[in-house]
Amino acid sequence: MDPIARHAHAPDVSFDGGDLDCGNGLLLLIRKHIDPLPRGGLLEILSREISVDEDLPAWCRLTGNELVSWTKAGGQRSFLVCKGRLAERAAAPVEAEPAPSVAAPMSRRPSAPAAPASTAPASAAPSSPSRERQPVPAAPVPPLxxxxxxxxxxxxxxxxxxxxxxxxxxxxxxxxxxxxxxxxxxxxxxxxxxxxxxxxxxxxxxxxxxxxxxxxxxxxxxxxxxxxxxxxxxxxxxxxxxxxxxxxxxxxxxxxxxxxxxxxxxxxxxxxxxxxxxxxxxxxxxxxxxxxxxxxxxxxxxxxxxxxxxxxxxxxxxxxxxxxxxxxxxxxxxxxxxxxxxxxxxxxxxxxxxxxxxxxxxxxxxxxxxxxxxxxxxxxxxxxxxxxxxxxxxxxxxxxxxxxxxxxxxxxxxxxxxxxxxxxxxxxxxxxxxxxxxxxxxxxxxxxxxxxxxxxxxxxxxxxxxxxxxxxxxxxxxxxxxxxxxxxxxxxxxxxxxxxxxxxxxxxxxxxxxxxxxxxxx
Structure with missing residues (x-):
């Protein structure tokens, strides 16, 4: 895929990967930001690392996510990745607006679907570790x-x-x-x-x-x-x-x-x-x-x-x-x-x-x-x-x-x-x-x-x-x-x-x- 002048879709979340390459932590930051998104959510990855041009599309193919488009201006790159396929996105394509602030990479547009409070199973009503429990006796374990x-x-x-x-x-x-x-x-x-x-x-x-x-x-x-x-x-x-x-x-x-x-x-x-x-x-x-x-x-x-x-x-x-x-x-x-x-x-x-x-x-x-x-x-x-x-x-x-x-x-x-x-x-x-x-x-x-x-x-x-x-x-x-x-x-x-x-x-x-x-x- 060749770079384009401007994304046709607005990202839901954006973060700056700086000079990191895929083997030095960038993929982990991508996962940290993309996991909370719903299927069809759009993540923008900003990068100044040239190797990402080839490695990121390969990662998308491997993980079943879609590289929607990417831009290049001087040494700065912007990759727009869809979690899953773009066809799963409920909203119709919109003209891109300025990306969310990279200083607050997890900030989210009001129109974006809300992320879950946690991206992994958690107790519906977990007890706090600091909460005082009244110990209960354990049943004995019999022989054999x-x-x-x-x-x-x-x-x-x-x-x-x-x-x-x-x-x-x-x-x-x-x-x-x-x-x-x-x-x-x-x-x-x-x-x-x-x-x-x-x-x-x-x-x-x-x-x-x-x-x-x-x-x-x-x-x-x-x-x-x-x-x-x-x-x-x-x-x-x-x-x-x-x-x-x-x-x-x-x-x-x-x-x-x-x-x-x-x-x-x-x-x-x-x-x-x-x-x-x-x-x-x-x-x-x-x-x-x-x-x-x-x-x-x-x-x-x-x-x-x-x-x-x-x-x-x-x-x-x-x-x-x-x-x-x-x-x-x-x-x-x-x-x-x-x-x-x-x-x-x-x-x-x-x-x-x-x-x-x-x-x-x-x-x-x-x-x-x-x-x-x-x-x-x-x-x-x-x-x-x-x-x-x-x-x-x-x-x-x-x-x-x-x-x-x-x-x-x-x-x-x-x-x-x-x-x-x-x-x-x-x-x-x-x-x-x-x-x-x-x-x-x-x-x-x-x-x-x-x-x-x-x-x-x-x-x-x-x-x-x-x-x-x-x-x-x-x-x-x-x-x-x-x-x-x-x-x-x-x-x-x-x-x-x-x-x-x-x-x-x-x-x-x-x-x-x-x-x-x-x-x-x-």
Missing amino acids: AVTGVGSWPRPRWMIDAMHAHVEGRLAEAAFHETADDAVRLAIAAQEKAGVDMVTDGEQRRDSYASFVASRLDNCQLIPLTDLLPLVDDPEEFATELRALDIPAGDVRHPAVFGRLSRSRPLVAHEVDFARSITGRPVKVALPGPYLLTRTMWMECISDRAYESREALAADVVRVLREELAELLDAGAALVQFDEPVLSEVVFAGAKNKRSFMCGALSESLAPEHELAFARELLNAVLDGMPQERTALHVCRGNWTADESVALSGDYVPLLPTLAQVRVGAYLLEMCTPRAGDVSILKALPDHARIGIGVVNQKDPAVESEDAIAARIGRGIELFGQERLLLHPDCGFATFADNPICSAQIAQGKLQAIARAAARFRG
Whole structure:
């Protein structure tokens, strides 16, 4: 497309990208400004960087947005981008007026559709972190408790509502009404299967980890495709993602634009609703501090707000401690921290170096350094908290049913680190042969409860009760009934748009665990 003398349409929002290029933060600023716009909204990008002439049209093609027109006067460029297609714009073309002031880039014309208060799911009536809660008692978790790891396949209408809300097409209250219905279905399915401890199925989340970006201040979810210019070889990275069966166009990644703060709960509202519809103990999962730090620390983005990865980690620890305290007061029976990237630290070689896209774009030093860093962050979050109500989950990746692209290796390299984490339970992937023999977990502290995966959520076949009972019997032999927890290797739908299995299969697997566990209860 050649430049023209003057835009035929007036922008709804304008900002000045200055001399930034697409690989040095411009795409992230574009995402920050375009996400609040409705479909058909027009964003003007001012730029003095010559490489944007070619890179911005390519980004538009990649993301499904339309480059409507662009102008060039001396070294100043103006690009007019439509969110989606121009045909989706309700208003007819108008003669361009002077653009909104670049000094206030988020200012908006009176005629433009109002942006949603938030561009990501948020509680319809979230409790403030500073509000005094009256602590409620948590239901006890029985021996041999059967539970899911976290996620549950979302109904198609729930996924549609999630996308509509993120894109500003569905109001917050309507989104949560929809999500409440999805949670009711997920918990009802778990209760029917016979589980002892339920989760809300993470129905309000786009994924197990990145959703936090939609709940924290100064953080935003950005499609993984927007981050390709930040890697050394974008084409190679994209090829690796395809080989690993990672839907880069659907997966979103957190980006930090300022100092992190928590003005509303991350997941406490999920526990509040879940406890209102079930009498069973409620478990809730949170991404761990190492996982969040690895995903959020990216060169040319987070270093504008933080001088180092350690400085970012300090704020991550702070907000997780605030959340953990509120979750305990809310009556969560078990708060589980997910740290699957620990497997990437010790098992990822040249062949699988991108096996966790949530950590692939971040700084990573030698394994011994990363493991020590992870241990320190986890213990900082857990310090002074009731140990018996906290858990740690580690697996080897759960984005695809293709076992050949997942990491393999037993827990031996991780055991010294896991044993030093001051946590009350470990929920570990153990059913797949990739995880090694369960006996090595004897090295974990004797006070901790041990959760072992007894079904493989990636296998579409529901395991036989006999096979599951054999795994349970082996676990009892090693750890005793009082310490043992039973669950699948991982969640059933880590990413909303890419579930591992159907709700029917998920329910069948949990039911098979519950029936096998019943054989051992007196």
